[in-house]
Amino acid sequence: MVMRQFLIITLLILIYFPANAQLENDHYLAGLAGLHRKEFKQAVSEFNKAIELESNRYHFYLKRGEAYFWLGEYLKAKNDFNEASRLERYSGSLGLAMTYAKIGDKDPALRHLEDHLGSPFRVSEKKIKLNKAFESIENSRKWVELWKKRWYNSFEELEQEVDFLIKTGQYPEAQDLIEVYISKYPEKAEAYAIKGRISYNRGKMQEAINNFTEAIFLDPGNPGFQKSRAEVYMKAGNLIMAVKDISNALGYDPSMFDLYITRAGLYHQMDAADKALDDLTRYLDYFPADDEALRLCGKIYIDQEKYYSALECFSINVENHPENPESFIDRADAYVLTGTYKYAIRDYGMALDLEPADPETWLNRGLAYIKTGDHKNACYNFIRAARLNSREGGRLYKEYCE
Numbered sequence: 001m002v003m004r005q006f007l008i009i010t011l012l013i014l015i016y017f018p019a020n021a022q023l024e025n026d027h028y029l030a031g032l033a034g035l036h037r038k039e040f041k042q043a044v045s046e047f048n049k050a051i052e053l054e055s056n057r058y059h060f061y062l063k064r065g066e067a068y069f070w071l072g073e074y075l076k077a078k079n080d081f082n083e084a085s086r087l088e089r090y091s092g093s094l095g096l097a098m099t100y101a102k103i104g105d106k107d108p109a110l111r112h113l114e115d116h117l118g119s120p121f122r123v124s125e126k127k128i129k130l131n132k133a134f135e136s137i138e139n140s141r142k143w144v145e146l147w148k149k150r151w152y153n154s155f156e157e158l159e160q161e162v163d164f165l166i167k168t169g170q171y172p173e174a175q176d177l178i179e180v181y182i183s184k185y186p187e188k189a190e191a192y193a194i195k196g197r198i199s200y201n202r203g204k205m206q207e208a209i210n211n212f213t214e215a216i217f218l219d220p221g222n223p224g225f226q227k228s229r230a231e232v233y234m235k236a237g238n239l240i241m242a243v244k245d246i247s248n249a250l251g252y253d254p255s256m257f258d259l260y261i262t263r264a265g266l267y268h269q270m271d272a273a274d275k276a277l278d279d280l281t282r283y284l285d286y287f288p289a290d291d292e293a294l295r296l297c298g299k300i301y302i303d304q305e306k307y308y309s310a311l312e313c314f315s316i317n318v319e320n321h322p323e324n325p326e327s328f329i330d331r332a333d334a335y336v337l338t339g340t341y342k343y344a345i346r347d348y349g350m351a352l353d354l355e356p357a358d359p360e361t362w363l364n365r366g367l368a369y370i371k372t373g374d375h376k377n378a379c380y381n382f383i384r385a386a387r388l389n390s391r392e393g394g395r396l397y398k399e400y401c402e
Helices: 002-016 022-037 040-053 058-071 074-087 093-102 106-117 125-129 141-146 154-167 171-184 189-201 205-218 223-236 239-252 258-269 273-286 291-303 307-320 325-338 341-354 359-372 375-387 391-401
Strands: none
Touching: 022 040, 022 058, 022 273, 040 058, 058 074, 058 093, 074 093, 093 106, 106 141, 154 171, 154 189, 171 189, 189 205, 189 223, 205 223, 223 239, 223 258, 239 258, 258 273, 258 291, 273 291, 291 307, 291 325, 307 325, 325 341, 325 359, 341 359, 359 375, 359 391, 375 391
């Protein structure tokens, strides 16, 4: 299976990236995945390789600086954030502000934060104020003075207000605000995307699709709009269009890792098992311990009646997530399909140790005992299931035990 995964990954890389950019992009993506997994040393190693291949990409330094920051290597982090800003002005300002704040150097922290707030890279006020890196300076007089100045434009302020209204379920108020804005600025793609979010939350799927379509028309290079419309298509049951939008989004930004597993799930529903497994293989190359991906991998193999391949996926899940009863249940179910009932009984037992109040697991272990001819233990399991309100447990107890 490892060799098969390697071959599929190699093929997918060749498809996704031009030959000259293949390694560079893949190292960068691997570095981003390392950040997501919080494996910061591995992330640094991958970003090093990306920078060796091409040293003029500011975002390579930005992300390596982030990895160094989380490793507590603040001097290296500062160097990378400074290099990022040298290549793209102010791109590293927020990282520099965080780093200086973390080491207690307030004045340069606030100076770089001010640079960030005045730049096109600025993030929302909420995101900055919730950033724990700034805990050491957030009660200072200069911090308070900094926030007295208006940093955000009218649309950014509107966006924050509408976001609050959506989260609190005040959809008519949110709708009114965005409609007024669109009447003044009808070419603002982000405004239609916000309108799409409101429609989606109100359950108006066609309206949401129309709004995201307008946003994509005005800004076709924004993968976030494609991702959002895909979510609406999924909710509306249009799997083909959802897959198309996800594919377009990944074409613009292959680091949207969650979309690989989402598309794999859609392919699974569409009975396109090979395509689903290709996406899962790519995702698992970056996130080899992801329980959702491994479960889906196993279930796809079961649908194909490739039970031993399913067991490989489920066994990895058991190894990585021994605290999760579903990991053992999945593998036990696969063992039943292979006729290895003793192993199934063992795994159902492990699941019951973790979650003893699950009647379905008691029931299934009882059925596995029946297959081994052990009616005494089967009856014990059926009665336990029945006591947990399983009608099937009661029926099987009467059939085999009375």
